[in-house]
Amino acid sequence: MKRRREVGDGSSSDGPHPPKWKAVTLDPQLLSGLQGEGFSMLEELDEGEAPMVFQHRRGTTRKEANDKKGAARDADAAATVADGPSKRNREIKKKKKPSYRDDDARAALLRALKAKKRSQEASAASPAPAPAPAPARPSADDLWEELPSLLERLPDWECLDYGGEALLHPAVLRALLDRGFTTPTPIQKATLTPALRDRKDIVGAAETGSGKTLAFGIPIVCSLLISADRKKQRYIEKMHKRAERGEDVDMDAEPMADEPMLRSLVVLPSRELAVQVAAHLQAIMGYTNLKCVCVVGGMAVPKQHRLLDQKPQVLVGTPGRLWALTGGLNPALSAGESHPYLSDLSGVRHLVLDEADRLIEKGHFRDLTSLLDKLYTQCMARDQLQAFVFSATLAMPPRPDKSLPPKKKKKKQKQKDLSATTSVPDEGCLELQPLMERLRLRPKRLFTVDLTTSTQDKTTYGGEDTDADAGSGGLAGAQGGVVKVERQRVDREGAGKVKAGVKLPEGLMLTMLHCASKDKEMHLMLFLLQYFASSPSASSASRVLVFVNAITYVYRLDPLLSLLLHTSGNHSNVMVAGLHANLKQAQRLKRMDRFRSSGRGVLVCTDVAARGLDLPQVDAVIHLQPPRDPPTFVHRSGRTARALREGLCVCFCGPGDVTHWNRIFSAIGRDPRQAPPPPQMAAVTSREIADGRRVFALANEIEKAEHKMSKEKREKSWMQRTAEEAELPWNDDDHGGQDDSDDELSTSESALRRRLSERRAQLEAELEKLCTQLA
Numbered sequence: 001m002k003r004r005r006e007v008g009d010g011s012s013s014d015g016p017h018p019p020k021w022k023a024v025t026l027d028p029q030l031l032s033g034l035q036g037e038g039f040s041m042l043e044e045l046d047e048g049e050a051p052m053v054f055q056h057r058r059g060t061t062r063k064e065a066n067d068k069k070g071a072a073r074d075a076d077a078a079a080t081v082a083d084g085p086s087k088r089n090r091e092i093k094k095k096k097k098p099s100y101r102d103d104d105a106r107a108a109l110l111r112a113l114k115a116k117k118r119s120q121e122a123s124a125a126s127p128a129p130a131p132a133p134a135p136a137r138p139s140a141d142d143l144w145e146e147l148p149s150l151l152e153r154l155p156d157w158e159c160l161d162y163g164g165e166a167l168l169h170p171a172v173l174r175a176l177l178d179r180g181f182t183t184p185t186p187i188q189k190a191t192l193t194p195a196l197r198d199r200k201d202i203v204g205a206a207e208t209g210s211g212k213t214l215a216f217g218i219p220i221v222c223s224l225l226i227s228a229d230r231k232k233q234r235y236i237e238k239m240h241k242r243a244e245r246g247e248d249v250d251m252d253a254e255p256m257a258d259e260p261m262l263r264s265l266v267v268l269p270s271r272e273l274a275v276q277v278a279a280h281l282q283a284i285m286g287y288t289n290l291k292c293v294c295v296v297g298g299m300a301v302p303k304q305h306r307l308l309d310q311k312p313q314v315l316v317g318t319p320g321r322l323w324a325l326t327g328g329l330n331p332a333l334s335a336g337e338s339h340p341y342l343s344d345l346s347g348v349r350h351l352v353l354d355e356a357d358r359l360i361e362k363g364h365f366r367d368l369t370s371l372l373d374k375l376y377t378q379c380m381a382r383d384q385l386q387a388f389v390f391s392a393t394l395a396m397p398p399r400p401d402k403s404l405p406p407k408k409k410k411k412k413q414k415q416k417d418l419s420a421t422t423s424v425p426d427e428g429c430l431e432l433q434p435l436m437e438r439l440r441l442r443p444k445r446l447f448t449v450d451l452t453t454s455t456q457d458k459t460t461y462g463g464e465d466t467d468a469d470a471g472s473g474g475l476a477g478a479q480g481g482v483v484k485v486e487r488q489r490v491d492r493e494g495a496g497k498v499k500a501g502v503k504l505p506e507g508l509m510l511t512m513l514h515c516a517s518k519d520k521e522m523h524l525m526l527f528l529l530q531y532f533a534s535s536p537s538a539s540s541a542s543r544v545l546v547f548v549n550a551i552t553y554v555y556r557l558d559p560l561l562s563l564l565l566h567t568s569g570n571h572s573n574v575m576v577a578g579l580h581a582n583l584k585q586a587q588r589l590k591r592m593d594r595f596r597s598s599g600r601g602v603l604v605c606t607d608v609a610a611r612g613l614d615l616p617q618v619d620a621v622i623h624l625q626p627p628r629d630p631p632t633f634v635h636r637s638g639r640t641a642r643a644l645r646e647g648l649c650v651c652f653c654g655p656g657d658v659t660h661w662n663r664i665f666s667a668i669g670r671d672p673r674q675a676p677p678p679p680q681m682a683a684v685t686s687r688e689i690a691d692g693r694r695v696f697a698l699a700n701e702i703e704k705a706e707h708k709m710s711k712e713k714r715e716k717s718w719m720q721r722t723a724e725e726a727e728l729p730w731n732d733d734d735h736g737g738q739d740d741s742d743d744e745l746s747t748s749e750s751a752l753r754r755r756l757s758e759r760r761a762q763l764e765a766e767l768e769k770l771c772t773q774l775a
């Protein structure tokens with residue numbers, strides 16, 4: 001509230017209703033310095049508002065005066081900071097009831113105003129300061145000079161150096177160093193030399209999380225860089241020769257850039273995986289000018305066209321979208337949506353089939369085989385195309401026993417499609433022979449490495465023995481030796497014969513939880529409550545994947561677990577999300593991102609998340625329902641215990657699952673009877689189980705009621721919308737199936753909501769009690 005008080009002669013007026021002026025006694029000192037500056041009056045504000053301001057008749061507006069007031073405050077604040085807190089507090093108190101008796105204060109105000117004006121003028125005259133320059137990326141020459149120091153810091157990668165010539169490009173070494181990858185993983189060690197030095201086709205099987213992505217990523221990036229360097233080298237030599245012949249040459253000129261062409265094609269079976277692999281490759285290309293883009297189904301075609309306009313050297317994608325963009329017909333895309341950059345694949349030098357066994361399953365193989373046919377037709381000179389085939393579940397073809405007489409060849413069957421002819425031995429692990437034929441892999445160029453069985457392969461390469469784990473490769477191989485694979489049986493597990501192509505990571509703890517089928521979800525609840533309660537600290541990241549076999553089950557479990565884990569007091573920061581193939585691609589990626597960035601999270605998912613995904617800090621994988629086959633079990637379980645970390649795998653087993661689990665355990669060479677219960681459940685008492693049942697029943701009831709309510713609401717709004725679109729009259733009573741008036745309806749709805757919130761409060765209290773018991 002403002003009160004005006006008359007100062008001076010009182011001749012000022014405020015329009016038709018002038019305020020009632022009242023005489024105020026002012027200190028003559030306050031006015032002494034203001035004579036002759038057009039000063040006419042003071043405006044006094046009540047406490048809490050700004051201090052008194054001077055209003056000048058000479059065109060100074062209220063806004064300007066306020067600006068000045070702000071500047072004065074800034075100047076005062078700046079002046080008081082240096083005086084320490086106590087003095088500053090006194091100053092602030094003073095400012096609440098300022099007094100301009102003091103000439104210094106007035107002078108400070110005028111100084112501050114002048115300073116503000118000067119700084120405004122200066123900033124208007126000079127452009128905004130340029131942002132601090134990003135640290136310059138070292139040039140290719142710098143990186144070559146850095147090579148010795150890089151190798152010194154990465155001695156384990158140095159073994160891949162041979163004959164004094166670096167096998168790995170320094171730009172890649174630098175990126176590996178940045179990521180802290182100081183040692184190659186066994187599969188990387190085993191494959192890099194034959195892939196890079198001898199350009200062998202690589203077929204590799206290694207456990208989940210063992211770094212297979214870089215086992216093909218590094219050779220691809222290095223070979224692209226090295227061939228660019230060689231081209232430059234050849235150009236420089238040519239220029240030197242011309243200079244020697246006395247020709248006038250510009251030695252600083254760069255060689256003419258080739259027309260960009262696609263050089264490497266990486267095919268994966270799932271969209272999330274393609275996005276992840278592309279990111280992985282981009283990370284090791286950080287010090288290069290190479291481009292890698294990702295194209296997958298479910299994403300906007302124009303956006304993917306824009307990505308292809310960049311003419312990337314490396315393209316990662318799923319078979320359907322790749323085939324469509326290369327000009328194939330795909331019902332998902334109409335004709336004409338292919339991209340010209342992909343019409344010519346003759347420049348492709350690397351082809352990768354990651355998760356190869358999944359790629360040739362139904363649903364992918366048609367697009368894949370069409371793509372391969374086009375690729376091989378265009379790359380007529382097969383020698384230029386190097387293939388990489390990887391998976392955690394590949395069964396290598398058995399070594400032919402030369403002591404036996406050769407089998408009579410059967411009449412050659414016409415192979416119509418890959419999936420029809422691919423043999424699937426050992427509970428679903430793909431045997432490679434038909435795939436190799438399809439890929440036109442030739443034995444002479446083939447290098448296979450299998451680190452998935454407990455029978456360790458010893459790979460003989462070009463006649464000299466080399467340990468696959470050492471990967472140092474015999475030099476004879478370089479002269480075109482024949483690859484032989486000899487198996488030395490080393491029984492690691494001591495648990496009987498292990499089938500080919502199914503090996504779990506070393507750090508995985510395999511457990512089994514037996515319970516009645518109807519109690520599975522209740523036990524899941526108890527496990528999760530215990531699990532998060534026993535995590536080292538509430539702030540440490542910890543994530544769990546719960547696998548089920550049906551999308552409808554995800555729909556049911558996701559909200560139920562959200563209710564339980566959000567409601568339960570001290571675990572309220574556990575994020576629960578569902579993931580399945582029926583979600584739109586953008587939704588899938590968004591949920592994955594949310595899960596990745598959640599401190600503590602549970603992802604309820606179908607097998608769409610089983611393969612390849614490298615989610616950080618997944619400490620436990622739960623098979624609430626047994627997977628369909630051993631490879632799926634291996635892939636699901638492999639989402640944890642990655643890169644030599646530890647992880648927990650919990651197999652929920654109801655009476656109906658026993659046979660299924662026996663089959664899977666037998667395939668991985670384990671005895672299900674010897675699998676212990678998960679440690680989190682070992683101490684759970686029968687009383688806690690009884691309490692758990694009660695809590696779970698309550699949560700189930702709430703979830704069902706909430707689901708019913710939201711379903712009715714959705715249906716009603718859908719029907720109303722449809723009626724409106726069809727211009728039909730809409731009456732709630734007709735369609736709601738109730739005779740209540742609007743008021744009665746809303747009353748019953750609000751009563752229901754009230755009941756639900758009471759039940760929620762009850763659930764919260766019961767969960768709190770249960771958590772305390774479990775702790």
Ligand SMILES: Nc1ncnc2c1ncn2[C@@H]1O[C@H](COP(=O)(O)OP(=O)(O)OP(=O)(O)O)[C@@H](O)[C@H]1O
Pocket residue numbers: 180181182183184185188206207208209210211212213214391392611612613614638642643
């Ligand atoms: N040399 C290395 N040193 C340390 N970590 C590595 C190395 N190479 C890869 N990694 C890390 O290991 C993890 C697993 O790698 P990757 O996803 O390539 O495994 P994978 O064998 O393809 O697994 P999956 O079979 O499940 O697809 C990743 O987080 C990756 O960054």
